[in-house]
Amino acid sequence: MKTARWRTSPLGKIEEQDASSDECGAFKAQQLVVGSGRLSPGTRMGYFPHAEFPLLRFATHSLNASRPMGNAVRDKKLIEMIAANGECSIDQLATELGVSDMTIRRDLQSLAESGKIIRTHGGAAMAESVSFGFEFLKKYGQHQEAKEAIAKLAAGKVEEGQSVLLDSGTTTLAIATQLRAKPNITVVTTSLPIASRLQYAPKVEVLLLGGYVRPTSPDLVGALTESNLESLCADIAFIGAAGIDHKGIVYQQSPEVAKMLATMVKSAKVVYLVADSSKFGKTALCRCGKLQDWDGIITDRGVDKKLVESFAKKGVQVLLA
Numbered sequence: 001m002k003t004a005r006w007r008t009s010p011l012g013k014i015e016e017q018d019a020s021s022d023e024c025g026a027f028k029a030q031q032l033v034v035g036s037g038r039l040s041p042g043t044r045m046g047y048f049p050h051a052e053f054p055l056l057r058f059a060t061h062s063l064n065a066s067r068p069m070g071n072a073v074r075d076k077k078l079i080e081m082i083a084a085n086g087e088c089s090i091d092q093l094a095t096e097l098g099v100s101d102m103t104i105r106r107d108l109q110s111l112a113e114s115g116k117i118i119r120t121h122g123g124a125a126m127a128e129s130v131s132f133g134f135e136f137l138k139k140y141g142q143h144q145e146a147k148e149a150i151a152k153l154a155a156g157k158v159e160e161g162q163s164v165l166l167d168s169g170t171t172t173l174a175i176a177t178q179l180r181a182k183p184n185i186t187v188v189t190t191s192l193p194i195a196s197r198l199q200y201a202p203k204v205e206v207l208l209l210g211g212y213v214r215p216t217s218p219d220l221v222g223a224l225t226e227s228n229l230e231s232l233c234a235d236i237a238f239i240g241a242a243g244i245d246h247k248g249i250v251y252q253q254s255p256e257v258a259k260m261l262a263t264m265v266k267s268a269k270v271v272y273l274v275a276d277s278s279k280f281g282k283t284a285l286c287r288c289g290k291l292q293d294w295d296g297i298i299t300d301r302g303v304d305k306k307l308v309e310s311f312a313k314k315g316v317q318v319l320l321a
Helices: 069-085 090-097 101-113 128-141 144-155 170-179 192-198 223-230 255-265 305-313
Strands: 002-008 014-020 030-034 087-089 117-120 123-126 163-166 185-189 204-208 211-213 234-239 249-252 268-274 286-290 296-299 318-320
Touching: 069 087, 069 090, 069 101, 069 117, 069 123, 087 090, 090 101, 090 123, 101 117, 101 123, 128 170, 144 170, 144 268, 144 296, 163 170, 170 185, 170 192, 170 234, 170 268, 185 192, 192 204, 211 223, 223 255, 234 255, 249 255, 255 268, 255 286, 305 318
Parallel strands: 002 030, 163 185, 163 234, 185 204, 234 268, 268 296, 296 318
Antiparallel strands: 002 014, 030 211, 087 123, 117 123, 249 286
């Protein structure tokens, strides 16, 4: 049995290769390997469901492809409901949308055939690929006001002509949005959404680091990613965190991401942690550094003042957005 392996060509085009099933692991029957390189504005892009930004399409199809507009709008609402609840019954969906059971059955069948949902007994559940995109967007929308304030302050640290390292967090995605208007900068990232967000920024060059796409998040990790980082010396880096404890220890949930970030911070002259106040007082599986070892942290004004004072006594620069 053959499965599909994908790679990016030197021109940025995503191409399919044949590979034996024992060579491909992620996405069940597919594994996406993205080569490093500058992102061309001509690279073909796609969309996550309900996304506000374009993203390299590797697992999903456009919701409104060759379907009437009314059906497309209903499809969007169906996916939102199923993603929010995990699984929904036909009766529940029909009642919520004000249509017949038969209409819902037809819609679900169409969505199932396109791989967006999985039919269950009497209802439907999310397909893995769409759930993946929905969860990232849900996270992106959390604490949005704080993230935007942090992003504006962080972007102010970037000067014309500089190179910037951005990790794959949702706060750094907000920073990327602020950097779109910066003249003559180079952004290096492991994040597919960030690369996509900056693709058409006229004065921003985007270098997408190669590596394996994580099954649960649209970003790149692995030996190739780390090797590429080791060859760089960026002017400034912004990295996120899953948690920061009262001692200033920074945590990540994924061992692969923690290892990659340890390499990233060594590849920049100046390093700032960017995290909203909800991340303080939390821990996660992997320790990936200390605030004292970096140039500072940028957060919002909701952070505990006693914690800020404690960090300041340890020599940590805390910038409040």
